[in-house]
Amino acid sequence: MDNREVLVDVKNLRTFFYTEDGVVPAVDGVDLTIHRGEILGLVGESGCGKSVTALSIMRLIPNPPGKIISGEIMFHGEDLLKKSEEEMRLIRGDKISMIFQEPMTSLNPVFTVGDQISEAITLHQKIDEAEARKRTVEMLHLVGIPEPERRYRQYPHELSGGMRQRVMIAMALSSNPELLISDEATTALDVTIQAQILDLMRGLQKKLGMAILIITHNLAVVAEMAETIAIAYAGKIVENASATEIFKFPRHPYTYGLLQSIPKFTERRTNEPLPAIEGMVPSPYHMPNGCRFNPRCPFATEKCRAEEPELLELTPGHLVRCFHPIEP
Amino acid sequence: MAEQAVAAKKKQKTSDDYSYVGMVFHRLTRHKLAMAGAVMLILMMLFVFVGPLVWRADPNEQISGLEGMFNPPSSAHPLGTDDYGRDVLARMFFGGRISLFIGFVSAVSATLIGAFIGLLAGYYGGWADNLLMRFTDAMLSIPTFPLLIALASVMGKGMWQIIMVIVVFGWMSDARLVRGLALSLKEQEYVEAARAIGASANRIMWRHLFPNTLAVLIVSTTIGIGSSIIYEASISFLGFGIQAPLASWGNMLQNAQQFIWNAPRLIVYPGLAIFITVLGFNFFGDGLRDAIDPKLKL
Numbered sequence: 001m002d003n004r005e006v007l008v009d010v011k012n013l014r015t016f017f018y019t020e021d022g023v024v025p026a027v028d029g030v031d032l033t034i035h036r037g038e039i040l041g042l043v044g045e046s047g048c049g050k051s052v053t054a055l056s057i058m059r060l061i062p063n064p065p066g067k068i069i070s071g072e073i074m075f076h077g078e079d080l081l082k083k084s085e086e087e088m089r090l091i092r093g094d095k096i097s098m099i100f101q102e103p104m105t106s107l108n109p110v111f112t113v114g115d116q117i118s119e120a121i122t123l124h125q126k127i128d129e130a131e132a133r134k135r136t137v138e139m140l141h142l143v144g145i146p147e148p149e150r151r152y153r154q155y156p157h158e159l160s161g162g163m164r165q166r167v168m169i170a171m172a173l174s175s176n177p178e179l180l181i182s183d184e185a186t187t188a189l190d191v192t193i194q195a196q197i198l199d200l201m202r203g204l205q206k207k208l209g210m211a212i213l214i215i216t217h218n219l220a221v222v223a224e225m226a227e228t229i230a231i232a233y234a235g236k237i238v239e240n241a242s243a244t245e246i247f248k249f250p251r252h253p254y255t256y257g258l259l260q261s262i263p264k265f266t267e268r269r270t271n272e273p274l275p276a277i278e279g280m281v282p283s284p285y286h287m288p289n290g291c292r293f294n295p296r297c298p299f300a301t302e303k304c305r306a307e308e309p310e311l312l313e314l315t316p317g318h319l320v321r322c323f324h325p326i327e328p
Numbered sequence: 329m330a331e332q333a334v335a336a337k338k339k340q341k342t343s344d345d346y347s348y349v350g351m352v353f354h355r356l357t358r359h360k361l362a363m364a365g366a367v368m369l370i371l372m373m374l375f376v377f378v379g380p381l382v383w384r385a386d387p388n389e390q391i392s393g394l395e396g397m398f399n400p401p402s403s404a405h406p407l408g409t410d411d412y413g414r415d416v417l418a419r420m421f422f423g424g425r426i427s428l429f430i431g432f433v434s435a436v437s438a439t440l441i442g443a444f445i446g447l448l449a450g451y452y453g454g455w456a457d458n459l460l461m462r463f464t465d466a467m468l469s470i471p472t473f474p475l476l477i478a479l480a481s482v483m484g485k486g487m488w489q490i491i492m493v494i495v496v497f498g499w500m501s502d503a504r505l506v507r508g509l510a511l512s513l514k515e516q517e518y519v520e521a522a523r524a525i526g527a528s529a530n531r532i533m534w535r536h537l538f539p540n541t542l543a544v545l546i547v548s549t550t551i552g553i554g555s556s557i558i559y560e561a562s563i564s565f566l567g568f569g570i571q572a573p574l575a576s577w578g579n580m581l582q583n584a585q586q587f588i589w590n591a592p593r594l595i596v597y598p599g600l601a602i603f604i605t606v607l608g609f610n611f612f613g614d615g616l617r618d619a620i621d622p623k624l625k626l
Binding site: 060094097101110323 | 454516517519520521522523524525526527529535536539540542
C-alpha cells in the first residue's frame with residue numbers, strides 16, 4: 001500500500017539506562033518508519049523516551065549509563081547500531097542532523113556563529129575556508145537571517161533565541177541531510193517565534209526534500225507539521241498513523257485521552273473541567289505488568305493487566321497497541 | 329529636558345557596548361588593586377627591559393682590588409657594587425630578565441600541561457579520570473622542595489633545567505582546575521550539538537572546550553608567574569639554581585646572605601624586586617579573576 005521509499009527503519013529499539021537506583025527502560029521496543037521526504041511527528045509526555053529514541057538514532061546515548069541493548073536502525077540498508085564510532089561520525093551532521101531544544105546553550109559562546117556553521121560544513125565537505133564561508137552566508141540567508149555577512153561575525157550572545165535557533169537549523173542543514181531530527185526545537189521559544197521557526201522548517205523541507213522527525217510534547221505543533229504521527233507512551237509506540245487519522249479517529253485510549261484534554265474553542269463554553277487522563281506516568285523503575293497504560297485506562301480489563309498487546313495494523317497504515325481499541 | 333536625559337542615558341555605556349575583551353578591560357581599570365598590580369608590573373618591565381638601554385654597564389665586569397668591593401651607591405654605580413666589584417644595578421637588570429623569563433615560561437608551560445591533563449581527565453571521565461587525577465594527587469603529595477633540589481642537582485643547574493623542574497611540580501593545580509571545568513563544560517548542550525555535527529572527541533576537547541577554559545587559565549598563569557619567580561629564587565638561594573656569573577634575583581640573594589652584616593643593601597635590592605614583581609602579579613591576577621567573572625555585570 002505504501003510505495004514511498006523507506007529512509008530510516010527502527011525496529012524493536014531498546015535503550016536502557018543503568019542507574020544506581022535500578023534499570024530504566026527509557027526506550028523499550030520502539031518501531032518507527034521514516035520515509036524519504038516525510039515529516040513524522042513523535043509525540044509523548046516527558047520521560048516517554050522520545051528524545052532517547054532520537055539520540056539512539058544518532059548513536060549519541062551517553063554510555064555509561066545508557067546502552068542500546070537491542071534492535072536495529074536501518075539506514076540505507078545498513079544497521080546504524082552496527083557501525084563504528086568513526087563511521088557514525090561521518091554520518092552525524094552529514095546525512096542525519098539534529099537540532100536541540102535549547103537554542104540559548106546549543107551554540108558555543110566563544111565562537112562566532114559563522115565559524116560554527118563553517119565548522120559543520122568543513123567537517124563533512126572537502127572545501128576551503130573561503131568557500132565554506134560563502135556557503136555559510138548562503139545558509140544564513142536561507143534560514144531567513146537578515147544581513148548574513150554581519151551576523152556571520154557575531155557571537156551567540158548577540159542573537160535572540162529565535163535567531164539562534166535559525167543558526168542551529170542553518171548548521172544542521174548545511175550539509176543537505178537526508179534526515180533532520182528536531183528534538184523539541186521550538187519548545188523554548190515563544191509562540192510567535194515558534195510559528196516562524198515551524199514555517200521555516202516546513203518551507204525548507206519542501207525546498208530541500210529532507211525527511212524531518214519532529215519530537216515534541218505539543219500536539220498543536222505536529223498537527224500543523226506532520227504527515228504521520230507516532231504516539232509514544234512509557235518507552236513504546238502505542239499508536240502510529242497519518243495525522244488526519246490520529247486526529248479524526250484515535251484508536252488507542254491514550255491518544256484519545258490526549259486529544260480530549262485539548263481545549264476546543266469551537267465548542268460552547270461550559271463550566272465543566274477539561275477532561276484529563278487519570279493517574280500519573282508510571283515510574284520507570286516499576287513498569288506495570290501487561291499493557292503499560294492499563295492503570296490509567298478506562299477500558300482496562302484483566303487481559304490488559306496480564307498480557308502486553310502487540311502493535312497491530314488495524315486498518316491500512318494505522319497501527320495500534322491495544323486489546324480494546326476505540327471503534328471509530 | 330527629556331531629550332537631554334535621553335542623551336545622557338545614551339552616553340552612559342552599558343555592557344552591550346563592549347566586546348567581552350573590552351568589558352574585561354573596563355572592569356580591570358576600575359579594580360584598584362589590579363591597577364596597582366599593573367603599575368608595579370609595568371615599572372618592573374621598564375626597569376628590566378628599558379633600564380639596560382639607559383644605564384649601560386656590563387653586569388659581569390669586575391673591578392679588581394679592595395676599593396672595587398662593596399662600594400656604596402655613587403654616581404659611577406647607582407646601587408653600588410657587590411663582593412666582586414660588579415655593578416649591582418646592571419646585575420639587577422639582567423638578573424630580572426632571567427627571573428621574569430623563567431617565571432613566564434615555566435608558568436605558561438605548567439598551565440598548558442595542566443590543562444592538557446585536566447581536559448583529558450574531565451572529558452573522558454571514568455578510568456582515565458581516575459588514573460590521571462590519582463597521578464596528580466600523587467604528585468601533589470610529594471614534598472616539593474627536597475625533591476626539587478634533588479632533581480636540580482641531578483639534571484644540572486642551567487636555566488632550562490630549572491624551568492623543567494618548576495614545570496614538573498607546577499602543573500597539578502591547573503590540572504585540577506581544568507578537570508573541574510571540563511566536567512561541567514562537557515554537559516553543556518553545545519558539546520552535544522558539536523557531537524551531532526560529527527565532531528570527534530579531540531576536536532570537541534581542543535576546539536570547543538579548551539577556549540572556554542582560557543579565561544580561568546589566564547588568571548591562573550598570571551598568579552603562577554609570581555610563584556614561579558619565588559620558586560626560582562628559592563632554588564637559586566639554596567645554590568641549585570642559576571649559577572654565577574650569570575645573575576638572577578635568586579642567586580643575588582643567595583650571594584648576598586654571607587655579607588648580610590657588611591652590606592645589607594645587597595639583600596634589599598633583589599628582595600625588593602622579587603617582592604614587588606610577585607605582589608604585582610598576584611594583585612593583577614586577582615583583579616583579572618574578578619574582571620573575567622561573567623556573573624558580574626557592570
